[in-house]
Amino acid sequence: AQSVSQHNHHVILSEAASLELGCNYSYGGTVNLFWYVQYPGQHLQLLLKYFSGDPLVKGIKGFEAEFIKSKFSFNLRKPSVQWSDTAEYFCAVSTNTGFQKLVFGTGTRLLVSP
Amino acid sequence: ETGVTQTPRHLVMGMTNKKSLKCEQHLGHNAMYWYKQSAKKPLELMFVYNFKEQTENNSVPSRFSPECPNSSHLFLHLHTLQPEDSALYLCASSQDVSAGGHTGELFFGEGSRLTVL
Numbered sequence: 001a002q003s004v005s006q007h008n009h010h011v012i013l014s015e016a017a018s019l020e021l022g023c024n025y026s027y028g029g030t031v032n033l034f035w036y037v038q039y040p041g042q043h044l045q046l047l048l049k050y051f052s053g054d055p056l057v058k059g060i061k062g063f064e065a066e067f068i069k070s071k072f073s074f075n076l077r078k079p080s081v082q083w084s085d086t087a088e089y090f091c092a093v094s095t096n097t098g099f100q101k102l103v104f105g106t107g108t109r110l111l112v113s114p
Numbered sequence: 115e116t117g118v119t120q121t122p123r124h125l126v127m128g129m130t131n132k133k134s135l136k137c138e139q140h141l142g143h144n145a146m147y148w149y150k151q152s153a154k155k156p157l158e159l160m161f162v163y164n165f166k167e168q169t170e171n172n173s174v175p176s177r178f179s180p181e182c183p184n185s186s187h188l189f190l191h192l193h194t195l196q197p198e199d200s201a202l203y204l205c206a207s208s209q210d211v212s213a214g215g216h217t218g219e220l221f222f223g224e225g226s227r228l229t230v231l
Contacts, residue, residue: 036220043224
């Protein structure tokens with residue numbers, strides 16, 4: 001069964017700092033990759049996703065993620081964070097044979113100080 | 115407004131109680147899910163329903179009993195729970211077609227926070 005690791009549980013940044021959140025998965029076959037975000041007091045929502053094609057994926061609010069197959073990674077990046085990016089970020093993976101079985105990481109809680 | 119509404123938002127129950135969580139989606143989706151979110155643990159998939167039929171039970175104890183009367187409504191019936199079942203229970207929906215047509219996006223509700231005393 002696939003699993004997802006997010007190594008950073010808590011990240012604190014100042015506004016305008018660059019962000020990179022790590023995500024590694026374990027599965028040898030074809031995967032679909034996702035980043036979800038949960039803003040304080042709100043529901044989980046999709047930030048971006050990768051199914052195939054260009055491994056550099058752009059999402060909402062200036063976020064992007066790069067799929068590196070050789071490293072089994074799908075790290076999330078943003079060049080300059082804002083206070084409003086304070087949230088919890090979840091990496092998730094599914095496979096083409098189990099595309100409804102979305103497996104999530106434990107999440108990374110990001111705090112951006114103004 | 116997420117399009118997925120969960121009630122109640124908070125629930126406290128004793129181990130001998132019977133209660134239910136309700137989820138309703140207004141998005142016209144045909145798949146619905148229950149996830150469990152516990153502190154410091156990954157979201158755990160519990161159940162998946164496609165067109166009202168249960169297609170996934172992720173080894174969930176029988177004290178959790180799902181019900182999906184139609185594609186818009188999903189319930190989670192709870193009975194004789196344990197304190198370790200205290201968690202945030204998330205409902206989600208998606209528009210799923212046969213393999214190859216899946217968009218991959220789940221739409222989540224805000225969750226029902228359950229405390230078992």
